[in-house]
Amino acid sequence: MADVLDYKCPFCGGKMEFDTALQKMKCPYCDSTLEMSEMEGKDAVLDTDASASDDSAHAGPTQDSIDFDIENGASWTDAQGMAVFTCNSCGGEIISDENTVATACPFCGNPVVLTSRVSGMLKPEYVIPFKLDKAAAKKRLADYVKSKRFAPGAFRSENKLEEIKGIYVPYWLFDSDVDAAATFAATRVRHWSDSKFDYTETSFYDISRAGSMRFENIPVDGSTKMPDDLMESIEPFNFGDAVDFQTAYLSGFLADKYDVSKEASLPRATERLKVSTGEALRSTVQGYATVTEKSSFVNTRNGRSKYALYPVWLLNTSYRGKKYTFAMNGQTGKLIGDLPASPGKLAALFGSVTAGVTAAAFLIGLMIGFF
Numbered sequence: 001m002a003d004v005l006d007y008k009c010p011f012c013g014g015k016m017e018f019d020t021a022l023q024k025m026k027c028p029y030c031d032s033t034l035e036m037s038e039m040e041g042k043d044a045v046l047d048t049d050a051s052a053s054d055d056s057a058h059a060g061p062t063q064d065s066i067d068f069d070i071e072n073g074a075s076w077t078d079a080q081g082m083a084v085f086t087c088n089s090c091g092g093e094i095i096s097d098e099n100t101v102a103t104a105c106p107f108c109g110n111p112v113v114l115t116s117r118v119s120g121m122l123k124p125e126y127v128i129p130f131k132l133d134k135a136a137a138k139k140r141l142a143d144y145v146k147s148k149r150f151a152p153g154a155f156r157s158e159n160k161l162e163e164i165k166g167i168y169v170p171y172w173l174f175d176s177d178v179d180a181a182a183t184f185a186a187t188r189v190r191h192w193s194d195s196k197f198d199y200t201e202t203s204f205y206d207i208s209r210a211g212s213m214r215f216e217n218i219p220v221d222g223s224t225k226m227p228d229d230l231m232e233s234i235e236p237f238n239f240g241d242a243v244d245f246q247t248a249y250l251s252g253f254l255a256d257k258y259d260v261s262k263e264a265s266l267p268r269a270t271e272r273l274k275v276s277t278g279e280a281l282r283s284t285v286q287g288y289a290t291v292t293e294k295s296s297f298v299n300t301r302n303g304r305s306k307y308a309l310y311p312v313w314l315l316n317t318s319y320r321g322k323k324y325t326f327a328m329n330g331q332t333g334k335l336i337g338d339l340p341a342s343p344g345k346l347a348a349l350f351g352s353v354t355a356g357v358t359a360a361a362f363l364i365g366l367m368i369g370f371f
């Protein structure tokens, strides 16, 4: 059973990659294209590979992997959490960390997918294919840097921009029905005057709101490598573009499998759901001078999770000992990150990275009852 998948061009033998503009497979050598549906047969291996449901590096032994046993019996691959695969094209060794799903052969550059990391239990249900290619990502970042007068020249260089990488990030998506209620204390204030006095009248209100909502596809990134707040800042992703997972979409990009379980991701989804629910109820209390929430109640029903890969362009760089990360939504082009500024000048910070919640992105069907 092949553990390394690649996508050979039927016309010239070159390795085909997913083309973002065409949303098809394209051969970079002879420009031939194939529909994604023509690649489906490649993935039969994912459902039959029972051994692959265990994701640890030493539990997915394969004919292709090379054993690095050393004197004490512990294997190098175990110790490092690394695994070695053999390139189908050139026979070179592809060394990957234990979460790598898609990468390129370091010797011949051929794009490969490591099937044991997306087989069985590890197979994603959906993928949102990249819509923006590397050239588009570089241009957006270059335009951004150019617009910042204080950005150091080091960030403007073509070499630096070249390091931007297209990565499919593993996400858990949660659905849930929610019943919620909240009470608020509010005031209205009226001012008027006559010839002798100024008057102020304050009215006090007790307000109740209750309703049911449905949340769909609340995303929580399932990779410890990706900072949660950064990933939330490039939301929303439009799940309407998601397609059934197929490894061919990964060809030419990097991809990681999840290393945070859905159970471990659930609290973050729950927190986002609670915050969004609270904001939705609060948003219906309008026309008061002050509003204070007194109590709230949230109950969830019919929870469900899905596993999907979402497209992100990422550039990690360092400048004077500090790390900077730029991330761009590979579907919408939304860009987030920060730039160092010359000392003493205003920080050229953009799109501040917060743990904020984009309620509108996944809030479906809000029904509020007034009473």
Ligand SMILES: [Zn+2]
Residues within 6 Å of the ligand: 009, 010, 011, 012, 013, 014, 027, 028, 029, 030, 031, 032
């Ligand atoms: Zn070709």
Ligand SMILES: [Zn+2]
Residues within 6 Å of the ligand: 087, 088, 089, 090, 091, 092, 105, 106, 107, 108, 109, 110
């Ligand atoms: Zn190779």
